[in-house]
Amino acid sequence: MNDSRDQGASNRKLRLVYDGECPMCRRYVRWQRIRREVGELELIDARQESEARRELTARGIDLDEGFALQIGERWYHGSEALHRLTLLGTRSGAFNRTMYRLFASQERTARLYPLLRACRNGLLRVLGKGRIGNLVRK
Template sequence: MTNKQILLIYDKECPACHFYCQIVRIRQSVGELVLIDAREHPEVLQEITAEGLDIDQGMVLKMDGQLYYGADAIHLLALLSGRSGVFNRLNYWLFSSKKVAGILYPILRSCRNLLLKILGKTKINNLKQEDNDRF
């Protein structure tokens, strides 16, 4: 067993992202998956943005100091996941192929962006821009 923490940074206000992050599981032997809402942790968001990554366009997985973004993050999660439960087996089946993850992730991201628009949710980077505009 290991105490290694693997961070999954995502937008908790997106129902689809939140559902995925709540249900995905990784094998205990890999480490502990820690969910981080990018809206509530500006220091983590700043680190991601400094690396040129846009949290509104993809979730981020941080493991061993390395950042994995978007399709790479979901692909790695699939490889790290346990195979117990229907969701985790489906997740592995869909995203264990880097090529398939690269094809499906942009489609899922577009659906996410549409869902946020329908729900009237502000994108995270828009919030950051609004804060900067006030000063």
């Protein structure tokens, strides 16, 4: 018996919401390659108004704390998104092989992600870029 959860990956919605003003983030999404059988990955700039940004805001997902990846109906955020995206990636090219070695382990990704986020935040401060601010701060 087949149900919708057993459909091939190419039938899934794949969206990545990332910080389009972060040079590190832009380079990552440009170099990251997912396997052809997985399907097409839609890239969405978190700083632009979009349906995906509204959905993430409604779910309370803070895009200043990390990018978000949608696979099917499920959203992953931060280190979990990076780990999942790595598993969807190819192993071709030095960049993708390195990303796989670093982030194929969920535990290692969780340990490294705060450092990556701190580097991103520092870089944005140096560049004079503000927060994405999709969640209202009180």
